[in-house]
Amino acid sequence: MTRLQKASIVLKLGTAMRDRGSWMGETHIQKATYFLQQLLDVPLEFDFIMYKHGPFSFDFREFLTYMEAEEFISWQAQPPYGPSLRKGEMGEALIEQFGNSTSAYDTKINFVADSLGTKNVAELERIATALYVTQEEMIEGPRRTNRIMELKPHIDVTQSQAAISELDTMRATLVATYFG
Secondary structure (H helix, E strand, O other): OOHHHHHHHHHHHHHHHHHOOOOOOHHHHHHHHHHHHHOOOOOOOOOOEEEOOEEEOHHHHHHHHHHHHOOOEEEEEEOOEEEEEEEOOOHHHHHHHHOOOOHHHHHHHHHHHHHHOOOOHHHHHHHHHHHHHHHHOOOOOOHHHHHHHHHOOOOOHHHHHHHHHHHHHHHHHHHHHHHO
16 A cells, blocks of 8 residues: 555544544544554554553654645644644645545544544543453453553553443444445
């Protein structure tokens, strides 16, 4: 996948998330991209690690800087909160030129936006950490709850179990939608 195709997918994802009510700060686009890549197998090829607020990609952060430099996206200040991702001056041209070549991913983009668009940063951290533990560390069953709390001590058992339940519901919906 070319760099411009990746940018088109990221812009489409950001727009879809905003359309569902997302704040679309950096944490939101990081977690949504993580889900798109890891859960839905969109070949974006960003390296994610467990970091302060769950899975995070430094190379994706650099990619967002590239997108901003090319004016595909912009960051709009939203006091008292942090900046919010917006379509930049060249964003529409990017979608017009590369939207068709990435349209195969539109259903997956919409699935992520529908699933995560209304979540706040804390909710995104919990569910993305649940995905990380499940897919990256390949832990299943009740051990996931304990592992999430080991990685994120501020997440209690109830929150951990709720995140796992929500992730499992998303996974079951995917199986029914794509393989049912």
